[in-house]
Amino acid sequence: MFPYTRHRRLRLNPVLRRLVRETGLTVNDLVYPLFVTCGSGIKKEIVSMPGVFNMSPDVALQECISVEKIGIGAVILFGLPMFKDSVASGAYDDNEAVQQTVRAVKENTKLIVITDVCLCEYMIHGHCGIVKGERVDNDETLPLLAQTALSHAKAGADIVAPSDMMDGRVKVIRAALDGEGYQNTLILSYAVKYASAFYGPFREAANSAPAFGDRKSYQMDSANRREALKEALSDVEEGADMIMVKPAIAYLDIIRELREKVDIPLAAYNVSGEYSMIKAAAQSGWIDYNSAVLEILTAIKRAGSDIIISYFSKDAAALL
C-alpha cells in the first residue's frame, strides 16, 4: 500500500527500465516482405506504401543482401506476374518472378525464404481460387495451391505460406511436398486471416483487388474469436509447422488467445494498411515514426507472436 508501494521506483532511469522490461523485441523476430516482378533493373515505389517497392529479381536480390546485412533472418515474397488468367498459371510457372527470386536469394544469401502461396495476384478476377459462377470453388482450387507450393519448393523456398483460406489446403500441400521429396519444406499457414480493410494498399501493390464481390466467403469475419481457435487447430492437425494471425494490430487479442492454446510457433502479419497509416501520419508530422514503429512491433510481440512479418522490419532493425 502507498506510500510503501511506489511503482515509479522501477521507472527511475533508462537502465533500470531496461532491466525490468518484460518484452524484448529483437531483429530475430522480424521478417521483411518483398514484391517481385519479372524483368531487370526494376524498382518502382508503391504509391500507397512509401518506402516499399516492386522489384525485379536482380534488384530484389540486392535488397535481400542488404536486409541480411542488417541482421534480419527471413523474407517473404509476393509475385506480380507477367499476365493474369482464370487458372492462375503464373502462380506455378517455374520461371515467374517469385521462383526466379527464390533461386537467386537462396544461391547468394543464408536468408530463410518464405513464399506467399495464393492465386489472387495471378487471377484476372483477383479472387484467391477458381471461380464458379459467383463462388470461389474450394476443392477445385486445392490442386493449384499444391502445384504452386511445389513450384516454390523446387525453386528452393524454405517455407511456403498459404494465404488463400481454402479449407484443407495445408493437408494437400503437405502431401504434394512429401510426394516429391520436399519433406523438409515448412508450411506457415495463414490459419487465421480475417477479411480486412487493412489489405487495401497491398491490393494496389499486387493489383489483386477482387473484380466482383469481396473475400468474405473465405476470409474470416473480424468479429469472431472462437472461430480463430478452430481454424488454427485444424491447420495444426493438417500438418502446419507454424501458423499466422493476420492482420496484427487490430487482432492482438487473437494472437494472445492462440499463443496460450497452440504450441507451435506463431506469426503475426503487420499488414499493408497498418504500415500506410503510420507512414502517412508520420509524413504529415502527426506522429513520431520511429517510436510508433517500435511501440507497434513490441505490442505484437507482447501479445504473444514469435515471428513478426512487417514492412517496418528494415526500419525497425536499424533502431534495435
Ligand code: PBG
Ligand atoms: C494474398 C494476400 C493478401 C495479403 C497477403 N497475401 C491480400 C488479400 O488477401 O487480399 C495482404 C498483405 C498486406 O496487406 O500487407 N491473398
